[in-house]
Amino acid sequence: MIDALIDKIIERKNPTVVGLDPRLDYIPAHIKKACFEEFGRTPKGAAESFLQFSKIIIDSVYDIVPAVKPQVAMFEQFGYEGLRAYIEVIEYAKFKNLIVIGDIKRSDIASTAEAYSNGHIGRVDVEGELFQVYQEDFITLNPYLGIDSIEPYKKDCKVYDKGLFILVKTSNPNSGQLQNLITDGEMLYERVGKLVSQWGEDLIGKYGYSLLGAVVGATHPEEGKRLRQLMPHTFFLVPGYGAQGATADDLKGVFDERGLGAIINSSRGIIAAYKNEKYKKDYEEKEFGQAARKAALDMKADLQGVIN
């Protein structure tokens, strides 16, 4: 799957992933109105509005980006109706030939990790009948519990050609509170980076990158550069561009000399572009899809300045 992702990045000349993190205040009034009229001003109505919104975003960018990253929390908050919408967003994105990174950041061990893995990237076995439930191509995971919290997913990555992005260095202001602690002469995130790199050594594809990738925040450019050197076979999922403050210039270090090695996430900056001063004057609320497309094209151009 890491080969398929890189193939698509090369084909589209675009290392962007569109983060599908809807919020009710991003959803245009006409979509909310229709959904609330049908399902009430309820979690179900809200979930339906997220689904309709996400589908139009997907329709607007599916031919110019390689991947989308739905954020499960935004859907999960609405209960099982939310999760149903999350699953339908994934189905729709895959129908449109996009690669789907499920941003789930789960962390658990043994049979519990197995259950998550079976459901999200493997198969759920109901007395001999096998089901694909969520169908993400990649998922994000948290490493705090150690390798036995990763192994069950790794097994499914091998069998079903799926991939992982494991949190190494996150993009939030307090990420250093634990991740930058010094241990044995290096920072914890560097240690975690080396471990993730080791864990993925037996799953390296044709471009030299492993099915086990890492989440590396763009808000820390020096750290991204250092990790790129420490982890030459690990592909990076990079949050923090745009709304979180990182610029294309901050991203130089996370790419390799071929311009590969990382996919950059933008959520708000694309999906809520129509609310942004920069695009507001050219697009009405109903044209939020076109505004998202323009923002995605602008981001592509911005990133190409860095990788060429």
Added chain:
Amino acid sequence: MIDALIDKIIERKNPTVVGLDPRLDYIPAHIKKACFEEFGRTPKGAAESFLQFSKIIIDSVYDIVPAVKPQVAMFEQFGYEGLRAYIEVIEYAKFKNLIVIGDIKRSDIASTAEAYSNGHIGRVDVEGELFQVYQEDFITLNPYLGIDSIEPYKKDCKVYDKGLFILVKTSNPNSGQLQNLITDGEMLYERVGKLVSQWGEDLIGKYGYSLLGAVVGATHPEEGKRLRQLMPHTFFLVPGYGAQGATADDLKGVFDERGLGAIINSSRGIIAAYKNEKYKKDYEEKEFGQAARKAALDMKADLQGVIN
């Protein structure tokens, strides 16, 4: 909520939480048959069997234990039908006056953490209408992202009197891979323990324990003891007893001199007691609820030997 939990532990003379981690091979044949006949041998049928099973376990222990801990992964693997069953298990447990610890181990930041918090322990705001979606009393969280991944939940703990158990030292074999790294003269889990303790300082209740608790595995008795000393105001949720190998003797260190300070989880050891050699001879498969009750009573007696 931490006061309510401790009140109930004292009233029941029992610091046990029953882990609701169903697996299809724990579910008696007659329940599976009924559910598969109604819903097919499908994720929906499997989710329904988990719900029916969990309800009978709850019926069998609700008057002798203070709390249950449903494991969301076991339900989430079955998609939205699974999540619907998870929500119904919580509702049923609360109807039976049990305190519910949602074992979700989520980890995310900013508006994403807010979405999880709103859904699980707070309120979801759909354009001015507020909804309680999951209704757990406590949830478990992962600390790797730092305090800004905890703050949104902390706010809801204050407003809605809910609680957290943050992973400090887990019970799995490889938990030390990161958690036992030495940083500034102490192990990472000790550092995390101190941080969790600080984060909860302003939320301490009548027994001297904070709404922000910690997960501390019982498979590491010395570490549990050390953390009890380091974190005098932090209540512990302790996995690892029974099936994972820890004995009552291993647990001495996690309690304070009043016999308070910790709640001990058992999952398999109680919910699948009828499959255990010790109980098999006295209970048939259909009597799995009674076997669970007997196992819970035996565990209570075992723990009382330690806390008295």
